Amino acid sequence: MIWNDDIMKERIERIFDCVEEELDGIILYNSTKPHIDLTFYYVTGLIEGEFEGSAVMLYPDNTGEILTSRLEEESAKKAGMPVTAIMKKDERESWLNKNLDDMGRIGVNSTELTYYAYKNIKKATDAEIIDISDAVIEARNIKDEEELKRLRKACDIASHVAEDIVGFIEPGIKEYELAAEISYRMKKLGATGDAFEIIASSGPNSAEPHYTAGEKELEKGDFVVLDFGALYKRYRSDITRTYVIGKATGKQKRIYNTVLNAQKAALDVIKSGAKGSDVHSKAAQLIDSTEFRGKFTHGLGHSIGLSVHDGSGLSPSLDITLEANMVYTVEPGIYIPEYGGVRIEDDIVVTEDGYELLTDADKELTEIN
Ligand SMILES: [Mn+2]
Known part of the structure; x- marks a missing residue:
């Protein structure tokens, strides 16, 4: 683990606190470089790794879980969150389905989310998608x-x-x-x-x-x-x-x-x-x-x-x-x-x-x- 859980949980909490709506979860979903949401690193604390195509789910109890490729599984584990490491595209779809399917309201960071990633999220759920990009800026603006x-x-x-x-x-x-x-x-x-x-x-x-x-x-x-x-x-x-x-x-x-x-x-x-x-x-x-x-x-x-x-x-x-x-x-x-x-x-x-x-x-x- 890179650092203690408390700092990471506080960061996740700060983002949820800055969102007005009640959310069932937040998904931060990277595409290929340079379309990587640096908030992924904010909530995981990870230093090494590119994390293209990776995602992190955040929950209102301030926990999270990571989806990444087998290539970066070991790097991802250092965050101390549960990690799902995949090899194939359809495994990503089933991870998204499993995590998003029964949610009513999901937050996304629209300024860093590609349209491609957005479409994949939409395919996995009928949930209402809430743009939390202002909350992310606000949370990240005060440094710990x-x-x-x-x-x-x-x-x-x-x-x-x-x-x-x-x-x-x-x-x-x-x-x-x-x-x-x-x-x-x-x-x-x-x-x-x-x-x-x-x-x-x-x-x-x-x-x-x-x-x-x-x-x-x-x-x-x-x-x-x-x-x-x-x-x-x-x-x-x-x-x-x-x-x-x-x-x-x-x-x-x-x-x-x-x-x-x-x-x-x-x-x-x-x-x-x-x-x-x-x-x-x-x-x-x-x-x-x-x-x-x-x-x-x-x-x-x-x-x-x-x-x-x-x-x-x-x-x-x-x-x-x-x-x-x-x-x-x-x-x-x-x-x-x-x-x-x-x-x-x-x-x-x-x-x-x-x-x-x-x-x-x-x-x-x-x-x-
Ligand atoms: Mn300057």
Whole structure:
């Protein structure tokens, strides 16, 4: 067993608690990668395994049972739940029939369920199908101690690399070399992978928030934006640091310091009870009070956990009241097309009277000569 039953039962209970309807059960049903519901890992606690075509049934008494292939039977057993391991497609049908047939109301996580899996569920039962995707986001938004432990480690790895990579950056290296080096260094520190595709953008490319990494060589005068995170035991960190190659110009310093101040203004108002949209506004207002008005073009942050965008966010369009043990990124930016951009991003845990900073890499303006 990977960890004690209590944590797992609490997670299952939290999902049921967040659903308004009385359910007879919940089924989380994976298809092939990338259509895997990470909630499967949330309720089983499993770390290793792909679990394509696998499913987990959850019951209102906070127990569960897993359907998987023979290939991953041993991995699945580590969850400490009953496991049915199958070889053939018709065995999956009979498992679904056996478990779903006499149910009146079944919850599914619609945002992660493929239409194919949905059809298989419908074939097995006449039960009413209830979409519980909002409840899943709500339940997963508050992290327990085991999740925080993994997130802290993922953040430590990323922070370490964000400081350490400065020694590697120099004019002439290509963006993709920088991305590869970051990935390698995180894995050397125990990361099981990249949390998401690494962004290593330089010069004008840094004005595109979701640029990845291209063939451009770093040049004197460039902003270099590095946005990356570590995957650790299925949990993800997300950090961004921006550096200047050579001496920063006056304009570069003004952009950088405005973003840094915007982040500070937002962090200052984070605590349990604060509105996520207000936290966003603090940063946005600060930027909009400068010559860079209108250049902050995205939400301030997103929740992270099993997924890099875990479903919630600090944004004007989401009605979120912060609670202790929610984990968010705080990442204001200024983007000037054809010139460049700056983003500074940290991960925090909300506490009763403030926040705990998870990514503690230095963020004073660093000029690389
Ligand atoms: Mn982010």
